[in-house]
Amino acid sequence: MVLVYSDDKKLTLELLNKGKELAKELNKKVIAVCIGHDSFAKEYLEHGADSVIAAETDLHDFKAEEYASILEKIVKENNNEVVLIGSNKNGKELAGRLAAKLDTGCVTDCINVHVKDKKIVTERVVYSGNAIAVEQFTSHPQIMTIPPKAFDPLPKKEGHKGEVVKKKFDFEKSPSKITKVQAMKTEGVSVEDAEIIVSCGRGFKNKDDIKLVRELADVLKGRTVGCSRPIAADLKWLSEDHWIGLSGHKVKPKLYIACGISGQIQHIAGMRDSGVVVAINKDPEALIFKSADYGIVGDLYQVIPKLTSAIKEKMG
Amino acid sequence: MNIIVCAKQVVDVSEIKVDSSTKKPILAGVPQKISDIDKNALEEAIKIKEKHGGKITVVTVGPSDAKERIKELLAMGADEGVLVVPPQNADYSVVSNILAGAIKKIGGYNIVLCGEASIDMFSGQMGPRVAGLLNIPQITYAQHISVEKDKVVSERNLGDKAVTIESPYPVLIAVTKEINQPRLPSLMQILASSSKPIHEWSANDVASGKLEPKIKTVDIKGVPMARKNVIFKDDLDQSVNQLVDELAKVGVLR
Numbered sequence: 081m082v083l084v085y086s087d088d089k090k091l092t093l094e095l096l097n098k099g100k101e102l103a104k105e106l107n108k109k110v111i112a113v114c115i116g117h118d119s120f121a122k123e124y125l126e127h128g129a130d131s132v133i134a135a136e137t138d139l140h141d142f143k144a145e146e147y148a149s150i151l152e153k154i155v156k157e158n159n160n161e162v163v164l165i166g167s168n169k170n171g172k173e174l175a176g177r178l179a180a181k182l183d184t185g186c187v188t189d190c191i192n193v194h195v196k197d198k199k200i201v202t203e204r205v206v207y208s209g210n211a212i213a214v215e216q217f218t219s220h221p222q223i224m225t226i227p228p229k230a231f232d233p234l235p236k237k238e239g240h241k242g243e244v245v246k247k248k249f250d251f252e253k254s255p256s257k258i259t260k261v262q263a264m265k266t267e268g269v270s271v272e273d274a275e276i277i278v279s280c281g282r283g284f285k286n287k288d289d290i291k292l293v294r295e296l297a298d299v300l301k302g303r304t305v306g307c308s309r310p311i312a313a314d315l316k317w318l319s320e321d322h323w324i325g326l327s328g329h330k331v332k333p334k335l336y337i338a339c340g341i342s343g344q345i346q347h348i349a350g351m352r353d354s355g356v357v358v359a360i361n362k363d364p365e366a367l368i369f370k371s372a373d374y375g376i377v378g379d380l381y382q383v384i385p386k387l388t389s390a391i392k393e394k395m396g
Numbered sequence: 397m398n399i400i401v402c403a404k405q406v407v408d409v410s411e412i413k414v415d416s417s418t419k420k421p422i423l424a425g426v427p428q429k430i431s432d433i434d435k436n437a438l439e440e441a442i443k444i445k446e447k448h449g450g451k452i453t454v455v456t457v458g459p460s461d462a463k464e465r466i467k468e469l470l471a472m473g474a475d476e477g478v479l480v481v482p483p484q485n486a487d488y489s490v491v492s493n494i495l496a497g498a499i500k501k502i503g504g505y506n507i508v509l510c511g512e513a514s515i516d517m518f519s520g521q522m523g524p525r526v527a528g529l530l531n532i533p534q535i536t537y538a539q540h541i542s543v544e545k546d547k548v549v550s551e552r553n554l555g556d557k558a559v560t561i562e563s564p565y566p567v568l569i570a571v572t573k574e575i576n577q578p579r580l581p582s583l584m585q586i587l588a589s590s591s592k593p594i595h596e597w598s599a600n601d602v603a604s605g606k607l608e609p610k611i612k613t614v615d616i617k618g619v620p621m622a623r624k625n626v627i628f629k630d631d632l633d634q635s636v637n638q639l640v641d642e643l644a645k646v647g648v649l650r
Contacts, residue, residue, distance in 0.1 A: 141559075144524060145533055169554050173536040173570075176488075176524030185489060185610030188519045201614070206517050208409040211421045212617050213517075219489075219610035256533040256563035259549075264558050276648070300649070313574055320555065326518065327573065335648040345409060356648050357623065358639065364627075373624040374642055376635050386632065390640045395649055 085113040086166025093233035096128040105195040121244045131243040141258045148177040149251035167225035186223040209349035269321045276302025276335045283340015287317040292384045325350035343368025397450035399441040403434040405462040406516040419618025433511025435578040442473035471581035471589035487609040492525035497602030506565040523570035536570040
Protein backbone atom coordinates (compact mmCIF):
# COMPACT_ATOMS: atom_id res chain seq x y z
CA MET A 81 0.00 0.00 0.00
CA VAL A 82 1.01 3.56 -0.73
CA LEU A 83 0.06 6.09 1.93
CA VAL A 84 -0.36 9.79 1.16
CA TYR A 85 -0.59 12.58 3.74
CA SER A 86 -0.39 16.34 3.89
CA ASP A 87 -2.21 18.92 6.00
CA ASP A 88 -2.52 20.93 2.78
CA LYS A 89 -5.38 19.72 0.58
CA LYS A 90 -3.93 20.97 -2.70
CA LEU A 91 -0.60 19.30 -1.97
CA THR A 92 -2.37 16.05 -1.06
CA LEU A 93 -4.07 16.05 -4.48
CA GLU A 94 -0.66 16.46 -6.16
CA LEU A 95 0.82 13.63 -4.08
CA LEU A 96 -2.13 11.40 -4.98
CA ASN A 97 -1.15 11.59 -8.64
CA LYS A 98 2.39 10.39 -7.89
CA GLY A 99 1.07 7.91 -5.33
CA LYS A 100 -1.30 6.44 -7.91
CA GLU A 101 1.50 6.10 -10.46
CA LEU A 102 3.81 4.36 -7.97
CA ALA A 103 0.98 2.14 -6.77
CA LYS A 104 0.24 1.05 -10.33
CA GLU A 105 3.85 0.10 -11.00
CA LEU A 106 4.23 -1.67 -7.68
CA ASN A 107 0.82 -3.30 -7.93
CA LYS A 108 -0.57 -1.68 -4.80
CA LYS A 109 -3.41 0.56 -3.62
CA VAL A 110 -3.31 4.20 -2.53
CA ILE A 111 -4.64 5.35 0.83
CA ALA A 112 -5.05 9.05 1.65
CA VAL A 113 -5.00 10.06 5.29
CA CYS A 114 -6.94 12.90 6.94
CA ILE A 115 -6.19 13.76 10.56
CA GLY A 116 -8.84 15.37 12.74
CA HIS A 117 -11.54 15.57 10.05
CA ASP A 118 -12.83 13.85 6.93
CA SER A 119 -13.95 16.90 4.98
CA PHE A 120 -11.69 16.24 2.00
CA ALA A 121 -12.30 12.48 1.81
CA LYS A 122 -14.65 12.73 -1.19
CA GLU A 123 -12.20 14.88 -3.15
CA TYR A 124 -9.30 12.57 -2.36
CA LEU A 125 -11.30 9.63 -3.71
CA GLU A 126 -12.17 11.58 -6.85
CA HIS A 127 -8.50 12.40 -7.40
CA GLY A 128 -6.98 8.96 -7.22
CA ALA A 129 -7.24 7.58 -3.68
CA ASP A 130 -8.55 4.01 -3.45
CA SER A 131 -9.58 4.61 0.13
CA VAL A 132 -9.31 7.23 2.85
CA ILE A 133 -8.43 6.82 6.51
CA ALA A 134 -9.80 9.64 8.66
CA ALA A 135 -8.15 9.64 12.08
CA GLU A 136 -10.65 11.00 14.59
CA THR A 137 -8.90 13.13 17.18
CA ASP A 138 -9.68 16.04 19.42
CA LEU A 139 -6.42 17.78 18.48
CA HIS A 140 -6.77 21.42 17.55
CA ASP A 141 -3.20 22.11 16.50
CA PHE A 142 -0.49 20.36 14.60
CA LYS A 143 2.32 18.96 16.71
CA ALA A 144 4.81 16.70 14.96
CA GLU A 145 5.11 14.39 17.99
CA GLU A 146 1.38 13.61 17.96
CA TYR A 147 0.86 13.47 14.21
CA ALA A 148 3.94 11.24 13.80
CA SER A 149 2.54 8.92 16.45
CA ILE A 150 -0.83 8.70 14.64
CA LEU A 151 0.83 8.04 11.28
CA GLU A 152 3.12 5.45 12.87
CA LYS A 153 0.03 3.53 14.01
CA ILE A 154 -1.63 3.81 10.60
CA VAL A 155 1.48 2.75 8.68
CA LYS A 156 2.00 -0.28 10.93
CA GLU A 157 -1.66 -1.30 10.81
CA ASN A 158 -1.88 -1.09 7.03
CA ASN A 159 1.57 -2.41 6.35
CA ASN A 160 2.38 0.57 4.12
CA GLU A 161 5.55 0.20 2.11
CA VAL A 162 5.56 3.66 0.59
CA VAL A 163 4.68 6.86 2.46
CA LEU A 164 4.41 10.19 0.64
CA ILE A 165 4.22 13.32 2.77
CA GLY A 166 3.72 16.89 1.55
CA SER A 167 6.95 18.84 1.95
CA ASN A 168 5.76 21.96 3.70
CA LYS A 169 7.35 22.88 7.04
CA ASN A 170 4.94 20.72 9.06
CA GLY A 171 5.35 17.83 6.65
CA LYS A 172 9.13 17.84 6.80
CA GLU A 173 9.37 17.78 10.59
CA LEU A 174 6.68 15.13 10.65
CA ALA A 175 8.49 12.90 8.13
CA GLY A 176 11.80 13.03 9.99
CA ARG A 177 10.25 12.10 13.31
CA LEU A 178 8.13 9.37 11.72
CA ALA A 179 11.21 7.88 10.03
CA ALA A 180 13.02 7.73 13.38
CA LYS A 181 10.01 6.07 15.04
CA LEU A 182 9.72 3.51 12.25
CA ASP A 183 13.52 3.05 12.11
CA THR A 184 13.54 3.60 8.38
CA GLY A 185 14.86 5.78 5.56
CA CYS A 186 13.44 9.11 4.52
CA VAL A 187 14.23 11.34 1.55
CA THR A 188 13.00 14.93 1.82
CA ASP A 189 12.07 17.33 -0.99
CA CYS A 190 12.07 14.78 -3.81
CA ILE A 191 11.79 16.53 -7.16
CA ASN A 192 11.44 13.21 -8.89
CA VAL A 193 10.36 9.73 -7.83
CA HIS A 194 10.20 6.76 -10.16
CA VAL A 195 10.25 2.99 -10.13
CA LYS A 196 13.15 1.10 -11.67
CA ASP A 197 13.29 -2.70 -11.49
CA LYS A 198 10.42 -2.62 -8.99
CA LYS A 199 12.45 -0.33 -6.73
CA ILE A 200 11.85 3.31 -5.91
CA VAL A 201 14.48 5.81 -7.05
CA THR A 202 14.39 9.38 -5.72
CA GLU A 203 16.05 12.57 -6.83
CA ARG A 204 16.58 15.68 -4.76
CA VAL A 205 18.58 18.86 -5.11
CA VAL A 206 21.70 19.09 -2.93
CA TYR A 207 24.74 21.36 -2.51
CA SER A 208 22.62 24.48 -2.81
CA GLY A 209 21.33 23.58 -6.22
CA ASN A 210 24.66 22.46 -7.66
CA ALA A 211 23.82 18.77 -7.90
CA ILE A 212 21.09 16.16 -7.74
CA ALA A 213 21.40 13.21 -5.36
CA VAL A 214 19.94 10.00 -6.74
CA GLU A 215 19.00 7.69 -3.88
CA GLN A 216 17.42 4.32 -3.17
CA PHE A 217 15.98 2.76 -0.05
CA THR A 218 17.42 -0.27 1.65
CA SER A 219 14.60 -0.37 4.20
CA HIS A 220 10.81 -0.39 4.55
CA PRO A 221 8.64 1.62 4.75
CA GLN A 222 10.07 4.14 2.30
CA ILE A 223 9.23 7.68 3.37
CA MET A 224 9.45 10.59 0.96
CA THR A 225 8.44 14.21 1.20
CA ILE A 226 7.42 15.99 -1.98
CA PRO A 227 7.34 19.78 -2.39
CA PRO A 228 4.35 21.69 -3.78
CA LYS A 229 4.00 21.80 -7.56
CA ALA A 230 6.41 18.96 -8.22
CA PHE A 231 3.47 17.10 -9.76
CA ASP A 232 0.03 18.12 -11.05
CA PRO A 233 -3.12 16.66 -9.50
CA LEU A 234 -4.98 14.01 -11.52
CA PRO A 235 -8.12 15.20 -13.26
CA LYS A 236 -11.22 14.75 -11.15
CA LYS A 237 -13.18 11.52 -11.63
CA GLU A 238 -16.68 12.61 -10.71
CA GLY A 239 -18.45 10.21 -8.41
CA HIS A 240 -15.46 7.90 -7.95
CA LYS A 241 -16.16 5.94 -4.82
CA GLY A 242 -14.04 4.26 -2.23
CA GLU A 243 -14.07 3.33 1.39
CA VAL A 244 -13.73 6.04 4.06
CA VAL A 245 -12.56 4.52 7.33
CA LYS A 246 -13.12 6.69 10.38
CA LYS A 247 -11.06 5.53 13.28
CA LYS A 248 -9.68 6.61 16.63
CA PHE A 249 -6.03 5.97 17.32
CA ASP A 250 -4.29 5.70 20.64
CA PHE A 251 -1.35 8.05 20.16
CA GLU A 252 1.49 9.56 22.14
CA LYS A 253 0.56 12.96 23.64
CA SER A 254 3.07 15.82 23.57
CA PRO A 255 3.79 17.76 26.76
CA SER A 256 4.29 20.94 24.71
CA LYS A 257 1.57 23.55 24.40
CA ILE A 258 0.76 26.00 21.62
CA THR A 259 -0.06 29.34 23.21
CA LYS A 260 -0.33 31.72 20.29
CA VAL A 261 -0.75 31.63 16.52
CA GLN A 262 -0.13 34.89 14.76
CA ALA A 263 -0.35 35.71 11.08
CA MET A 264 3.10 36.77 9.88
CA LYS A 265 3.39 40.20 8.39
CA THR A 266 2.63 39.59 4.76
CA GLU A 267 1.45 41.57 1.83
CA GLY A 268 -0.68 38.72 0.57
CA VAL A 269 1.75 37.80 -2.19
CA SER A 270 1.83 34.25 -3.48
CA VAL A 271 5.02 34.01 -5.51
CA GLU A 272 4.53 30.27 -5.96
CA ASP A 273 1.39 30.86 -8.02
CA ALA A 274 2.74 33.76 -10.09
CA GLU A 275 3.19 33.41 -13.86
CA ILE A 276 5.49 36.41 -14.09
CA ILE A 277 7.80 37.58 -11.31
CA VAL A 278 10.01 40.65 -11.21
CA SER A 279 12.54 40.27 -8.41
CA CYS A 280 14.89 42.68 -6.67
CA GLY A 281 18.13 42.27 -4.74
CA ARG A 282 20.98 44.16 -3.15
CA GLY A 283 21.48 46.30 -6.24
CA PHE A 284 18.73 48.59 -4.93
CA LYS A 285 19.95 51.45 -2.79
CA ASN A 286 16.73 52.47 -1.05
CA LYS A 287 13.47 50.88 -0.03
CA ASP A 288 11.54 53.43 -2.11
CA ASP A 289 13.35 52.37 -5.28
CA ILE A 290 11.54 49.05 -5.24
CA LYS A 291 8.69 50.91 -6.93
CA LEU A 292 10.70 50.54 -10.16
CA VAL A 293 10.22 46.80 -9.88
CA ARG A 294 6.54 47.15 -9.08
CA GLU A 295 6.02 49.34 -12.15
CA LEU A 296 7.70 46.76 -14.37
CA ALA A 297 5.67 43.95 -12.81
CA ASP A 298 2.51 45.95 -13.41
CA VAL A 299 3.06 46.47 -17.13
CA LEU A 300 3.86 42.78 -17.48
CA LYS A 301 0.48 42.10 -15.93
CA GLY A 302 2.33 39.74 -13.60
CA ARG A 303 2.06 42.18 -10.73
CA THR A 304 4.15 39.91 -8.59
CA VAL A 305 7.29 41.20 -6.97
CA GLY A 306 9.87 38.85 -5.53
CA CYS A 307 13.18 39.44 -3.85
CA SER A 308 16.38 37.79 -2.72
CA ARG A 309 17.28 37.05 0.88
CA PRO A 310 18.82 40.40 1.98
CA ILE A 311 15.75 42.42 0.97
CA ALA A 312 13.36 40.28 3.03
CA ALA A 313 15.47 38.79 5.82
CA ASP A 314 18.08 41.46 6.56
CA LEU A 315 16.76 44.83 5.33
CA LYS A 316 13.10 43.83 5.72
CA TRP A 317 12.09 46.12 2.85
CA LEU A 318 9.62 43.47 1.71
CA SER A 319 7.76 40.86 3.75
CA GLU A 320 8.97 37.26 3.70
CA ASP A 321 6.22 36.14 1.32
CA HIS A 322 8.27 37.85 -1.41
CA TRP A 323 11.46 35.96 -0.59
CA ILE A 324 12.67 33.56 -3.29
CA GLY A 325 15.47 31.13 -2.52
CA LEU A 326 16.53 28.02 -0.71
CA SER A 327 15.08 29.15 2.65
CA GLY A 328 12.39 31.28 1.03
CA HIS A 329 9.93 30.24 -1.66
CA LYS A 330 10.66 28.08 -4.66
CA VAL A 331 9.02 29.39 -7.80
CA LYS A 332 8.48 28.39 -11.40
CA PRO A 333 6.93 31.28 -13.30
CA LYS A 334 7.00 31.40 -17.10
CA LEU A 335 9.03 34.63 -16.91
CA TYR A 336 11.45 35.62 -14.12
CA ILE A 337 13.21 38.98 -14.21
CA ALA A 338 16.04 39.36 -11.69
CA CYS A 339 17.03 42.98 -11.09
CA GLY A 340 20.12 43.81 -9.07
CA ILE A 341 20.43 40.21 -7.86
CA SER A 342 23.95 38.80 -7.82
CA GLY A 343 22.82 35.21 -8.21
CA GLN A 344 24.10 33.43 -5.11
CA ILE A 345 23.39 29.73 -5.37
CA GLN A 346 20.83 29.96 -2.58
CA HIS A 347 18.78 32.32 -4.72
CA ILE A 348 19.24 30.22 -7.86
CA ALA A 349 17.89 27.22 -5.94
CA GLY A 350 14.61 29.09 -5.56
CA MET A 351 14.13 30.16 -9.19
CA ARG A 352 15.99 27.63 -11.30
CA ASP A 353 12.78 26.01 -12.58
CA SER A 354 11.53 29.28 -14.11
CA GLY A 355 10.63 29.28 -17.80
CA VAL A 356 12.49 32.26 -19.23
CA VAL A 357 14.98 34.09 -17.01
CA VAL A 358 16.09 37.69 -17.59
CA ALA A 359 18.88 39.28 -15.55
CA ILE A 360 19.70 42.94 -15.13
CA ASN A 361 22.94 43.69 -13.32
CA LYS A 362 25.69 46.26 -13.60
CA ASP A 363 28.39 43.67 -12.92
CA PRO A 364 29.11 41.70 -16.11
CA GLU A 365 30.68 38.96 -13.95
CA ALA A 366 27.55 38.53 -11.78
CA LEU A 367 26.68 34.84 -11.33
CA ILE A 368 23.05 35.50 -12.21
CA PHE A 369 23.96 35.81 -15.90
CA LYS A 370 24.99 32.14 -15.93
CA SER A 371 21.46 31.20 -14.91
CA ALA A 372 19.76 33.60 -17.32
CA ASP A 373 18.46 33.28 -20.86
CA TYR A 374 18.78 37.00 -21.50
CA GLY A 375 20.82 39.61 -19.73
CA ILE A 376 21.42 43.32 -19.83
CA VAL A 377 24.61 44.60 -18.26
CA GLY A 378 23.78 48.04 -16.95
CA ASP A 379 22.61 50.25 -14.12
CA LEU A 380 19.19 49.04 -13.06
CA TYR A 381 18.14 52.61 -12.31
CA GLN A 382 18.45 53.30 -16.05
CA VAL A 383 17.53 49.89 -17.45
CA ILE A 384 14.27 49.19 -15.59
CA PRO A 385 12.41 52.41 -16.52
CA LYS A 386 13.42 51.95 -20.17
CA LEU A 387 12.38 48.31 -20.13
CA THR A 388 9.07 49.21 -18.50
CA SER A 389 8.20 51.74 -21.17
CA ALA A 390 9.40 49.51 -24.03
CA ILE A 391 7.22 46.64 -22.81
CA LYS A 392 4.29 48.98 -22.32
CA GLU A 393 4.64 50.09 -25.92
CA LYS A 394 5.03 46.56 -27.26
CA MET A 395 2.00 45.24 -25.44
CA GLY A 396 -0.08 48.25 -26.44
CA MET B 397 20.71 24.96 31.81
CA ASN B 398 22.68 22.16 30.26
CA ILE B 399 22.65 22.45 26.52
CA ILE B 400 23.88 20.09 23.81
CA VAL B 401 24.46 21.57 20.36
CA CYS B 402 24.63 19.30 17.30
CA ALA B 403 26.99 20.76 14.70
CA LYS B 404 27.90 19.34 11.32
CA GLN B 405 31.06 19.87 9.31
CA VAL B 406 30.13 20.59 5.68
CA VAL B 407 31.76 21.66 2.46
CA ASP B 408 31.51 25.40 1.91
CA VAL B 409 28.81 25.26 -0.77
CA SER B 410 29.62 28.75 -2.04
CA GLU B 411 33.07 27.45 -3.04
CA ILE B 412 31.82 24.51 -5.08
CA LYS B 413 32.77 24.62 -8.74
CA VAL B 414 30.97 22.65 -11.41
CA ASP B 415 32.83 20.51 -13.95
CA SER B 416 31.94 22.12 -17.24
CA SER B 417 31.78 18.85 -19.19
CA THR B 418 30.05 16.49 -16.75
CA LYS B 419 28.11 19.28 -14.95
CA LYS B 420 28.94 17.43 -11.73
CA PRO B 421 30.05 19.36 -8.66
CA ILE B 422 33.78 19.18 -7.87
CA LEU B 423 33.93 18.45 -4.15
CA ALA B 424 37.61 17.58 -3.78
CA GLY B 425 39.60 20.40 -2.22
CA VAL B 426 36.54 22.48 -1.30
CA PRO B 427 37.11 24.09 2.14
CA GLN B 428 35.22 22.62 5.09
CA LYS B 429 33.34 24.59 7.69
CA ILE B 430 30.66 24.25 10.35
CA SER B 431 27.23 24.47 8.74
CA ASP B 432 26.06 28.08 9.10
CA ILE B 433 22.76 27.37 10.84
CA ASP B 434 24.45 25.12 13.41
CA LYS B 435 26.51 28.17 14.38
CA ASN B 436 23.25 30.02 14.97
CA ALA B 437 22.27 27.14 17.26
CA LEU B 438 25.51 27.49 19.23
CA GLU B 439 25.12 31.28 19.43
CA GLU B 440 21.66 30.78 20.92
CA ALA B 441 23.09 28.28 23.42
CA ILE B 442 25.77 30.79 24.47
CA LYS B 443 23.14 33.51 24.96
CA ILE B 444 21.09 31.17 27.16
CA LYS B 445 24.17 30.24 29.18
CA GLU B 446 25.15 33.89 29.64
CA LYS B 447 21.75 34.54 31.20
CA HIS B 448 21.06 31.31 33.08
CA GLY B 449 24.42 29.62 33.53
CA GLY B 450 25.04 25.94 32.80
CA LYS B 451 27.21 24.02 30.39
CA ILE B 452 27.36 23.72 26.61
CA THR B 453 28.57 20.55 24.91
CA VAL B 454 28.89 20.39 21.12
CA VAL B 455 28.55 17.06 19.32
CA THR B 456 29.84 16.50 15.81
CA VAL B 457 29.47 13.33 13.78
CA GLY B 458 32.12 13.60 11.11
CA PRO B 459 35.63 12.75 9.94
CA SER B 460 38.53 13.05 12.35
CA ASP B 461 39.65 16.38 10.83
CA ALA B 462 36.36 17.87 12.10
CA LYS B 463 38.25 18.23 15.39
CA GLU B 464 39.66 21.48 14.01
CA ARG B 465 36.13 22.76 13.47
CA ILE B 466 35.11 21.78 17.00
CA LYS B 467 37.96 23.95 18.28
CA GLU B 468 36.29 26.94 16.59
CA LEU B 469 33.06 26.15 18.42
CA LEU B 470 34.91 25.88 21.75
CA ALA B 471 36.46 29.29 21.01
CA MET B 472 33.00 30.73 20.36
CA GLY B 473 31.85 29.63 23.80
CA ALA B 474 31.10 25.91 24.01
CA ASP B 475 32.63 24.20 27.08
CA GLU B 476 33.31 20.72 25.75
CA GLY B 477 33.31 18.93 22.43
CA VAL B 478 32.44 15.40 21.39
CA LEU B 479 33.50 13.91 18.05
CA VAL B 480 32.18 10.61 16.74
CA VAL B 481 33.50 9.30 13.43
CA PRO B 482 30.66 7.53 11.59
CA PRO B 483 31.04 4.34 9.56
CA GLN B 484 31.29 4.70 5.77
CA ASN B 485 28.08 5.39 3.85
CA ALA B 486 26.34 6.65 6.96
CA ASP B 487 22.89 8.05 6.13
CA TYR B 488 20.50 10.18 8.19
CA SER B 489 19.33 7.16 10.14
CA VAL B 490 22.87 6.16 11.14
CA VAL B 491 23.98 9.69 12.00
CA SER B 492 20.83 10.45 13.99
CA ASN B 493 21.30 7.25 15.98
CA ILE B 494 24.90 8.20 16.72
CA LEU B 495 23.83 11.73 17.76
CA ALA B 496 21.03 10.40 19.97
CA GLY B 497 23.43 7.83 21.49
CA ALA B 498 26.06 10.49 22.18
CA ILE B 499 23.44 12.82 23.70
CA LYS B 500 22.27 10.02 26.01
CA LYS B 501 25.86 9.32 27.00
CA ILE B 502 26.47 13.00 27.81
CA GLY B 503 23.19 12.95 29.75
CA GLY B 504 21.69 15.49 32.13
CA TYR B 505 20.63 17.89 29.40
CA ASN B 506 17.75 20.36 29.28
CA ILE B 507 17.92 21.51 25.68
CA VAL B 508 19.30 19.99 22.48
CA LEU B 509 19.90 22.68 19.86
CA CYS B 510 20.61 22.30 16.15
CA GLY B 511 20.15 24.17 12.88
CA GLU B 512 16.93 23.68 10.90
CA ALA B 513 19.03 21.99 8.18
CA SER B 514 22.64 21.71 7.08
CA ILE B 515 23.64 23.96 4.20
CA ASP B 516 25.12 21.14 2.11
CA MET B 517 22.28 18.61 1.98
CA PHE B 518 19.47 20.70 3.47
CA SER B 519 17.23 17.75 4.27
CA GLY B 520 16.04 19.08 7.63
CA GLN B 521 15.35 15.64 9.04
CA MET B 522 18.18 15.37 11.57
CA GLY B 523 16.54 17.47 14.33
CA PRO B 524 13.16 15.69 14.16
CA ARG B 525 14.87 12.29 13.94
CA VAL B 526 17.02 12.90 17.01
CA ALA B 527 14.01 14.23 18.96
CA GLY B 528 12.05 11.13 17.91
CA LEU B 529 14.84 8.78 19.00
CA LEU B 530 15.19 10.57 22.34
CA ASN B 531 11.41 10.59 22.66
CA ILE B 532 11.33 14.28 23.59
CA PRO B 533 9.25 17.18 22.20
CA GLN B 534 10.62 19.04 19.18
CA ILE B 535 10.35 22.69 18.23
CA THR B 536 11.48 23.35 14.66
CA TYR B 537 12.04 26.58 12.68
CA ALA B 538 12.54 28.50 15.94
CA GLN B 539 13.10 32.21 15.35
CA HIS B 540 12.97 33.18 19.03
CA ILE B 541 13.74 31.29 22.24
CA SER B 542 13.12 32.39 25.80
CA VAL B 543 14.21 30.16 28.63
CA GLU B 544 12.31 30.01 31.93
CA LYS B 545 12.80 27.85 34.99
CA ASP B 546 10.43 25.01 34.12
CA LYS B 547 9.78 25.60 30.46
CA VAL B 548 11.06 27.09 27.26
CA VAL B 549 8.91 29.43 25.18
CA SER B 550 9.74 29.56 21.50
CA GLU B 551 8.34 31.15 18.39
CA ARG B 552 8.29 29.07 15.21
CA ASN B 553 8.41 30.67 11.77
CA LEU B 554 6.03 28.77 9.50
CA GLY B 555 6.21 31.28 6.66
CA ASP B 556 2.61 32.45 6.71
CA LYS B 557 2.25 32.35 10.48
CA ALA B 558 4.27 32.47 13.68
CA VAL B 559 3.38 29.84 16.27
CA THR B 560 4.38 30.31 19.91
CA ILE B 561 4.93 27.03 21.72
CA GLU B 562 5.86 26.15 25.30
CA SER B 563 7.58 22.97 26.28
CA PRO B 564 8.92 21.43 29.48
CA TYR B 565 12.51 20.10 29.52
CA PRO B 566 14.14 18.20 27.94
CA VAL B 567 13.33 19.51 24.47
CA LEU B 568 14.99 19.66 21.07
CA ILE B 569 14.93 22.99 19.26
CA ALA B 570 15.96 23.48 15.62
CA VAL B 571 16.67 27.14 14.88
CA THR B 572 16.48 29.27 11.73
CA LYS B 573 19.29 31.35 10.33
CA GLU B 574 17.40 34.51 11.24
CA ILE B 575 17.36 33.85 15.00
CA ASN B 576 20.68 35.63 15.67
CA GLN B 577 24.06 36.65 14.34
CA PRO B 578 26.77 34.19 15.47
CA ARG B 579 29.69 35.88 17.24
CA LEU B 580 33.30 35.77 16.13
CA PRO B 581 35.64 34.57 18.88
CA SER B 582 38.32 36.96 20.17
CA LEU B 583 42.00 36.04 20.09
CA MET B 584 41.89 35.47 23.87
CA GLN B 585 39.00 33.05 23.45
CA ILE B 586 40.79 31.21 20.67
CA LEU B 587 43.86 30.78 22.87
CA ALA B 588 41.80 29.74 25.89
CA SER B 589 39.86 27.15 23.89
CA SER B 590 42.91 24.91 23.52
CA SER B 591 42.52 23.82 27.14
CA LYS B 592 38.89 22.77 26.65
CA PRO B 593 38.37 19.01 26.22
CA ILE B 594 37.33 17.27 23.01
CA HIS B 595 36.21 13.68 23.63
CA GLU B 596 36.46 11.16 20.83
CA TRP B 597 33.92 8.38 21.06
CA SER B 598 33.44 5.46 18.72
CA ALA B 599 30.19 5.02 16.81
CA ASN B 600 29.90 1.46 18.09
CA ASP B 601 30.10 2.68 21.67
CA VAL B 602 27.18 5.06 21.41
CA ALA B 603 24.95 3.40 18.83
CA SER B 604 25.79 -0.27 18.52
CA GLY B 605 23.40 -2.24 16.36
CA LYS B 606 22.00 0.92 14.76
CA LEU B 607 24.67 1.57 12.20
CA GLU B 608 23.01 0.01 9.16
CA PRO B 609 22.10 2.69 6.56
CA LYS B 610 18.50 2.78 5.25
CA ILE B 611 19.29 4.83 2.15
CA LYS B 612 22.04 4.45 -0.39
CA THR B 613 23.22 7.19 -2.69
CA VAL B 614 23.32 5.84 -6.23
CA ASP B 615 24.72 8.95 -7.89
CA ILE B 616 25.44 12.63 -7.36
CA LYS B 617 24.68 14.00 -10.78
CA GLY B 618 24.99 17.39 -12.36
CA VAL B 619 22.11 19.75 -12.86
CA PRO B 620 21.16 20.38 -16.44
CA MET B 621 21.16 24.14 -16.87
CA ALA B 622 20.14 24.86 -20.40
CA ARG B 623 19.99 28.62 -20.39
CA LYS B 624 20.56 30.65 -23.52
CA ASN B 625 22.96 33.12 -21.85
CA VAL B 626 22.32 35.84 -24.43
CA ILE B 627 23.75 39.08 -23.06
CA PHE B 628 22.88 42.38 -24.70
CA LYS B 629 25.82 44.69 -24.31
CA ASP B 630 25.17 47.34 -26.95
CA ASP B 631 23.76 50.77 -26.47
CA LEU B 632 21.17 50.59 -23.69
CA ASP B 633 18.13 51.61 -25.76
CA GLN B 634 19.04 49.11 -28.43
CA SER B 635 19.60 46.35 -25.83
CA VAL B 636 16.24 46.99 -24.22
CA ASN B 637 14.47 46.82 -27.57
CA GLN B 638 16.28 43.61 -28.54
CA LEU B 639 15.31 42.07 -25.22
CA VAL B 640 11.65 43.03 -25.58
CA ASP B 641 11.57 41.64 -29.12
CA GLU B 642 13.06 38.36 -27.90
CA LEU B 643 10.60 38.10 -25.02
CA ALA B 644 7.71 38.71 -27.42
CA LYS B 645 9.11 36.10 -29.81
CA VAL B 646 9.35 33.38 -27.16
CA GLY B 647 5.80 34.18 -26.09
CA VAL B 648 6.13 35.38 -22.52
CA LEU B 649 4.65 38.83 -23.10
CA ARG B 650 1.06 37.73 -23.49
